[in-house]
Amino acid sequence: MQDKQNQLIERISDKHLVVGVDIAQQFHVARAVNFRGIVVGNPITFENNEGGFSALLNWINNLKRLHKLEVSIIGMKPTGHYWINFSKWLIKRNIEVVTVNPHLVKRNKENRDNTQSKSDKKDALVIGDMVKNGYYSFMRHASEPFEKLRVLMSNRDVVVKGL
DSSP: OHHHHHHHHHHOOTTEEEEEEEOOSSEEEEEEEOTTOOEEEEEEEEESSHHHHHHHHHHHHHHHHHTTOOEEEEEEOOOTTHHHHHHHHHHHTTOEEEEOOHHHHHHTTHHHHSOOOOOHHHHHHHHHHHHHTTOOEEOOOOOHHHHHHHHHHHHHHHHHHHO
């Protein structure tokens, strides 16, 4: 297990911009760090649509240019189904996308500021830190019927909770 994590850490070099994204239904929040965990740039909030995704991509490219970084890796929590279209959009543009365990995000909140406080900006930063520390998994591409089933189950959960 430790060897696998070491390999994941070694993949992140001093040429990487590590972006953590907190996924939500309508608006996502992104924060960026370098390979050492130093915050790079200001947070960005963007819509869950193609215009928002393009705004994020412009933000990433500006940060890479300003800080002389060559590669970006984007980490996110695979919660609900809101992340699926976003991750596919990024992959089509040859941007590496990884996922982090939502339970580990919750447990790692104290690492930055010794508080369990929650905010979208903080969660995005925690996700970025987890990626640079090797606590991520590679995207697994699911078949289209499986993805439709996942969306259906998520929608069912909303309806059941509403009832």
